[in-house]
Amino acid sequence: MCGIVGILAREAAAPQLVDGLKRLEYRGYDSAGVATLEDGRIVRRRAEGKLRNLEAKLKSEPLGGLTGIGHTRWATHGAPTESNAHPHATERVAVVHNGIIENFRELRAELEAEGASFTSQTDTEVVAHLASRALSAGATPREAVRETLAKLRGAFALAFIFAGEEDLLIGARRGSPLAIGHGEGEAYLGSDAVALAPFTDAVTYLDDGDWCALTRSSVEIYDDAGAKVKRETVRSSVASVMVDKGAYRHFMAKEIAEQPEVVGHSLVRYVDMTTGRIRLPDGADFDFSTLDRLAISACGTAYYAGLVARYWFEKFARLPVDIDIASEFRYREPPLAPGSLALMISQSGETADTLATLRHCKAQGVKIGAVVNVPTSTIAREADVIFPTVAGVEVGVASTKAFTCQLAVLAALAIKAGRDRKVLSDADEQKLVAALIELPRLMSEALHLEDAIEKLAPTFAKAQDVLYLGRGTSFPIALEGALKLKEISYIHAEGYAAGELKHGPIALVDETVPVVVLAPFDPLFEKTASNMQEVAARGGRIVLITDAEGAKHAGETFATLVVPKAFAFVSPLIYAIPIQLIAYHTAVFMGTDVDQPRNLAKSVTVE
Ligand code: F6R
Secondary structure, eight states: OEEEEEESSSSOOOHHHHHHHHHHHHGSSSEEEEEEEEEEEEEEEEEEHHHHHHHHHHSSSOOOOEEEEEEEEEOOOSOOOOOTSEEESSSSSSEEEEEETTHHHHHHHHHHTTOOOOOOOOOHHHHHHHHHHHTTTTTTTTHHHHHHHHOOEEEEEEEEEEEEEEHOOEOOOOSSSEEEOOOSSSSESSSSHHHHTTTOSSEEOTTTTTTEEOOOSOOEEEEEOOOOEEEOEEEEOOOSSSOOOOOSSSSSHHHTTTTTHHHHHHHHTTEEEETTOOOOTTTTTOOOOOOSEEEEEEHHHHHHHHHHHHHHHHHHHHOOOOOOHHHHHHOOOOOOOOEEEEEESSSSOOOHHHHHHHHHHHTTTEEEEEEEETTTTTHHHHHEEEEHHHHOOOOOOSSHHHHHHHHHHHHHHHHHHHHHTTOOOOHHHHHHHHHHHHHHHHHHHTTTTTHHHHHHHHHHHHHHHEEEOOOOHHHHHHHHHHHHHHHOOOEEEEEGGGGGGGGGGGGGGGGOOEEEEESSSTTTTHHHHHHHHHHHHHTTTEEEEHHHHHHSSOOOOOEEEEEOOOOGGGGHHHHHHHHHHHHHHHHHTOOOOOSSSSTOOOSHHHH
């Protein structure tokens, strides 16, 4: 899950490659590199760490040349060192790669036995050596790539340049996404339309198995059977402007603050404000009355959005829901009834595990729905019905606004399902929709807790373990709270169903362990409050998040954060805000890299 970009330019390629890479840094930021052709020779600059290190290197050691490729890496094979940074090259060919070459060990052994000498621990370097070997044996660059591709197993997107070939850029796609950008006397390759946005809005997405040869004046595309094919060129609506932090210190802070607005934008697509009824967006008008079951799959935060949605679909639509972590779905080999719906949830629309599940379900004749934020993504393009979220570009690696927009859309779908299945009356629907319409206002109010939460940051920062507890739809929010804290503060945290604590995890509790309890004053409150007392009796420091009524009934806590009272059904969207702010302020207090935490990447395009 790296970002790749390639360019046949009319002006110096290296600065443009860096410009494209800036937009791809969300895919990985362990190291970065570019290669260009200077007088026909392959030259490279690579640097460990963030893209700014590569930029600094290019300033002191500039690269000339109009033809080049660039890469930003999330390490899979080999540590994030300069020697493992892409592009990987021989004298003849340089390559950048996103994905995993599964059979690289046997290929490397074969190449080493023939005398090839490797300088990295990556799986990618075999690709450079294979292509180089073919070129040495007299193959043209196109033939060399074809021969190389035939030897590779795994999932990948690749971009190649060749020594002495100033007007040739070759790309290939199997599993990982790759798009061609069309310019005036220029041509580009990029992992996505966002990377291409500074150069062009005319984009052709390669189909799986395609490879392409670009010159400044021509585009050839071949499918996996080797037949020359045409793929549609579309106008990408991705703006070329870089999203900036505005007055905020981090993107995550800005994205947390944007939630009332973007949840509002997402809801407007699903709610008819005049009738107070759900109205699905054009092209997404799905009839849930035809379903016996719904299968939801997603990863990480998106999976937690799905867990909340299961409560909603089962309660409001009496629709049984199976939900899986996408990376596990296929191993369970669930029987899928043709005609049922598999619903993928993904911010990026590129998550490899979710995409693999989508394809698995599709192959079994199941209709695919996708709750997805990036409309040009692979998941959006391969789904039968797209349910868009309108979170806008999310830059912070820890997902915040995409999560609450996913919840908003899933809530609307659950109500629609309830209506289709005649479980909800018109009046029920209007009542639930009214609760949704209130959300932006209530979420804005919840943001006012920020100062109180900032004051708690030193307590969380001292802890080695933090527990999060919730019941009902607050349970997935507890899981999400723990994930957020782990991701950006590196403090160990676990989310539990409040009732489960006494079956084991309570052994962890002592006075050093903050326990965040999510407990709206609803019919489940009393039970959760009892669980809270069990924790308090063992010295645990309770940070209770509740509404005014809950605060009145809660008894003593270490701290109580009071969120606005809301219709119980929408509380997950409101309680999401304080748990995001706890993670954010703890991380800021600890001085971690909030927007680009260690070892993570925004888009996980490897399985
Ligand atoms: C956590 C986070 C990840 C993603 C997960 C799925 O803050 O961002 O857990 O939610 O990698 O990503 P998408 O939604 O792009 O499929």
